[in-house]
Amino acid sequence: MVGEIVRGSSALTPVVTVDRNSSQPLHLQVYRSLRNAIAIGVLRPGQRVPSSRAMSTELNVSRITILEAYEQLLAEGYFKSRKGAGTFVSGSLPEYLSQVRRPSNGRSQGASGPRPVAKRALQFPTEPATAWRGGLGAFAVHQPAFEEFPYAIWSRLVTHHSKDPSARAIHCIDPLGSRRFREAICEYLRTARAVQCEPEQVMIVSGSQQALQIAANVLLDPGDAVWMEEPGYRLARNVFAAAGSRLIPVPVDDEGLNVEAGIARSAQARAAYVTPSHQYPLGSAMSAGRRLQLLNWAQRYGAWIIEDDYDSEYRFESAPISSLQGLDNNARVIYIGTFSKVLFASLRLGYMVIPPDLVERFIAVRYAIDIFPPYLFQEVIADFMRQGHFARHIRRMRQLYSQRRKVLVEQLREAFGGAFQLRGAEAGMHLTVTLPPDFDDVAIAGKAAEHGLWLWPLSGSYVTKEVRTGFILGYGNVAAQAIPGAVEKMRAVISSV
Numbered sequence: 001m002v003g004e005i006v007r008g009s010s011a012l013t014p015v016v017t018v019d020r021n022s023s024q025p026l027h028l029q030v031y032r033s034l035r036n037a038i039a040i041g042v043l044r045p046g047q048r049v050p051s052s053r054a055m056s057t058e059l060n061v062s063r064i065t066i067l068e069a070y071e072q073l074l075a076e077g078y079f080k081s082r083k084g085a086g087t088f089v090s091g092s093l094p095e096y097l098s099q100v101r102r103p104s105n106g107r108s109q110g111a112s113g114p115r116p117v118a119k120r121a122l123q124f125p126t127e128p129a130t131a132w133r134g135g136l137g138a139f140a141v142h143q144p145a146f147e148e149f150p151y152a153i154w155s156r157l158v159t160h161h162s163k164d165p166s167a168r169a170i171h172c173i174d175p176l177g178s179r180r181f182r183e184a185i186c187e188y189l190r191t192a193r194a195v196q197c198e199p200e201q202v203m204i205v206s207g208s209q210q211a212l213q214i215a216a217n218v219l220l221d222p223g224d225a226v227w228m229e230e231p232g233y234r235l236a237r238n239v240f241a242a243a244g245s246r247l248i249p250v251p252v253d254d255e256g257l258n259v260e261a262g263i264a265r266s267a268q269a270r271a272a273y274v275t276p277s278h279q280y281p282l283g284s285a286m287s288a289g290r291r292l293q294l295l296n297w298a299q300r301y302g303a304w305i306i307e308d309d310y311d312s313e314y315r316f317e318s319a320p321i322s323s324l325q326g327l328d329n330n331a332r333v334i335y336i337g338t339f340s341k342v343l344f345a346s347l348r349l350g351y352m353v354i355p356p357d358l359v360e361r362f363i364a365v366r367y368a369i370d371i372f373p374p375y376l377f378q379e380v381i382a383d384f385m386r387q388g389h390f391a392r393h394i395r396r397m398r399q400l401y402s403q404r405r406k407v408l409v410e411q412l413r414e415a416f417g418g419a420f421q422l423r424g425a426e427a428g429m430h431l432t433v434t435l436p437p438d439f440d441d442v443a444i445a446g447k448a449a450e451h452g453l454w455l456w457p458l459s460g461s462y463v464t465k466e467v468r469t470g471f472i473l474g475y476g477n478v479a480a481q482a483i484p485g486a487v488e489k490m491r492a493v494i495s496s497v
């Protein structure tokens, strides 16, 4: 055929073309196409290339032609072949390639012309890329003891739910999530957290973060006032800020959110966001008196309470504190829980218990977001809970964290004496130390990160100017034996800054 250009299918050879009318031999055309694809970064180091057989079928040329081209690329170091694994673009390409510029007529994307972005999008605060977020171990916040996770049981359940094509994980489509999973969660919440719930009120979400986003969509109009704990959880604050809410910082003390202060600042607020079991980040438990005050305020003014019960499973010196939702007789609380702390955060699974009359609205909003999170891990955790592994894991982790916490508290007292105030060590997987006001917690955290020590500055949890400095120290993912060394490192960094 005259002038016929053969282009590989997008699955295999999108970048290789051969022209049968050209005077250039076919193997040379294939060789040059591939080399060019590497040079302009379409094929990247380490990327697998199609087998010679697959490529010859795609281009409708003989296998010998392809083998000749591949051999040349192998000989020149563009390709590497691994026995039994196939052929790959070399991980260490000839040096000059890194300097090759894309051709001026190439398809690199340039940003030009008017590029309007919605005002709404600008309300989403950008999360700063800070040095102390990156690491694993002492004293990264929000990390459970990864090495203690029951991987053997977990992988058995994942395999079970992955291999049966008739399993629910494959074909269920309920926007509230897996029914079995919601039943297991209800059973757990009724007994362990005194939450009033039925499976019809439970919505599975991809983490508390999504629960907050859905709740904000259902409950808040732009300009509505929302009480936020001060200091508080920044990622929750971001959601309400993005929804156009007016954030009302309400101080917290040893009894949790100061409801009277909230009423004085904005009695007519539409909602309050609270972490009553273990205030984030200072760690207090909301007193019974404050709980009743908060519920009374909400009922009187027709406001909603968003209860974030993120790590209530771990309380060390007394029985877990019952939920605020369990005390509420007027269905004013949206209760949020997560598997990020008890299992691991990259699962992105949590749940919400919704007042029955609001369920339909929550579902309507949900349909416009992601309909529901993948079923596979919902079914896996349902079995993990029903077979008793979940309760056993929590019991084991409670003991482990209790021990880690004890060592950390002792070491901090020894290293810093009265200079640091310790807070919130009774529960959870982190505690907070507050520093004298002249300490710059952000500068210290930056320096500590250079030494592989992750200190989360407390000052970032405030919105007002009345900032306390200090650190939120996670001890979930640091072995007890490693704690003294880490505290010593922290002492050295603080004295050096």
Ligand SMILES: Cc1ncc(COP(=O)(O)O)c(C=O)c1O
Binding pocket: 142, 206, 207, 208, 209, 210, 233, 275, 280, 308, 310, 337, 338, 339, 340, 345, 349, 350
């Ligand atoms: C106050 C608070 N709520 C919720 C979470 C969990 O969020 P998610 O379920 O989105 O991982 C965290 C941190 O992990 C937290 O500190």
